[in-house]
Amino acid sequence: MTITRAACIGGGVIGAGWVARLVLNGIDVAVFDPDPQAERKVGAVLAGARRAYERMAGQDLPNEGGIRYAASIADAVDGATLIQESVPERLELKHAVLAEIDAHAEADAIVGSSTSGIKPSDMQTAMRRPERLVVAHPFNPVYLLPLVEIVGGEKTAPEHVERARALYASIGMKPVVVRKEIEAFVADRLLEAIWRESLWLIKDGICTTEELDDIVRYGFGLRYAQMGVFETYRIAGGEAGMRHFMAQFGPCLSWPWTRLMDVPEFNDELVDLIADQSDAQSGQWSIRDLERIRDDNLVAVMEALSRQNRGKGWGAGALHKDYLERLAGAAGSDKAARDGNGSET
Template sequence: MTTITKAAAIGGGVIGAGWVARLALNGIDVAIFDPDPQAARKVGEVMEGARRAYRRMAPDGLPKEGRITYAATIAEAVAGADLIQESVPERLEVKHKVLAEIDAHAPAEAVVGSSTSGIKASDMQSAMQRPERLVVAHPFNPVYLLPLVEIVGGEQTSGQAVERARALYASIGMKPVVIRKEIEAFVGDRLLEAVWREALWLIKDDVTTVEELDDIMRYSFGLRWAQMGLFQTYRIAGGEAGMRHFMAQFGPCLSWPWTKLMDVPELTDELVDKIADQSDEQAKGLSIHELERIRDDNLVAMMEALSKENDGKGWGAGALYKDFVERLGETKAKSGEE
């Protein structure tokens, strides 16, 4: 399997720090560049949470942790790196500036992955002399636990870079999915945006509250999606006749005027205050860090449970989790870490 000997993280915010945690806890050295004077503190807090989650995943011990260093420049950070993960703010002019500098100093064989949530690789490649090695590598938060990474090539991305990226991300326990067509926001965020848009209308129109809406999701279809996704869930809903019957039975309702999906509610101060106030009430005094710990514990527990299903082979994310934990153990044995 293709392995990463050194990685660089350009940007140490929530997503960048999540990448650092996943890489370092896989035993990979990571150099970080982030001009934020609070970067070390922020990354350190994410590392603390990630270590806690990984110790629960692998109670027999983890590999020797990769060394985390803070570089003074992008050039220093990317020197000798196999994988460079760019996680800077979602502004094209910022991406262009950072990617141009990465491109000027990175080793020729390095893969450059952008964590962008919606910008196309083709729109970022114009800043690079070696655009063929840039891929979108879009993860989901928390990066150190959620395994999916959407890989999207641009017009100038080489097939070799896409395949190498797929192998590199798989080597750190991720589930790379190569998106077949380059579109803004890719696939995951397109689906999330549709649900988010409808949810905003339901809150704005006082149909439900923030807490009630979250309960509706987590006590019903959220559980189904977590282990079987959308289409396989609906295949079962079609009974013995499967998906064709489901489509015939429920397809016509798609033309009914149920949804406001094509409209966007204005994010007025009133709506923002309503959502924020309801969210504060829902949290019941729990801090963000406390909620992150609860989230991580729940994610580990769900993946652990799924890892034991399917006659012990694991199911869905649980199968990948099972393989990943075994790989962590093998890496630990090779590193001699106690």
């Protein structure tokens, strides 16, 4: 199943990332965003994404899809197979936007919401055809990170969940269907736990923002990149595996190793502390510099993982390898077709 044409409603950081992933996969995209700076902002993200993709896939990239900036939601969704909503996280705004999308979208279009925490059932109340709405929660940068959480609501049809899974997979993503609807889904609940504990560690002077980031990126972050949580801990159990790990470290769950149930007051003092340390840590780079560094690192990690497991790839690297092979195959077919057409004239 492929996306013939797409619409992106909202052109912020996440919306622009969707535009870039779709366009660089050869799909025409109509964009609607009332921000007068939307075209410039989307263009900046697309430029960065293009640079990363050229390094990643080179000559195997398909011809870019076109971008059209629509004057209305109705105009943007016309003829779209996939409609991606990426407006701010306010339920009343989601309702208004989704109702308008629903009123004008093609009957068989899939509507995906990029929300990072709102349950799809709470958004479906604004729609006459709620069965085709799914949460399709991506991760920044959308054009490089493959994970997308797919969540159906009470009124989402199972066949549309499967259609959504196939559509997102067709653009090199790793769709994971969340089995039960829950606020914030899976990934953001994990991220929120780390974020809350991090705020306490900074506030209490245990470490700085830079030291905490070093602990993640030089330690367990590298393990998580290719094995996740449970496979990592299975190895930590030694030859006896996960059962031994659970027996050995299970009692730690009752020890005072976390303050997750006790959140620091989110006041100006805490904001200033975090912001000042972050400025000291990273202020020498512009956001565009940091985006390029991030993109280069992500491509390098996925390239390295794609060479593991006797060349079959490992984790995100295996998916990355398969995606590039599909791009190369499609590029070869396109070249053969062009050469054949040229020989006939």
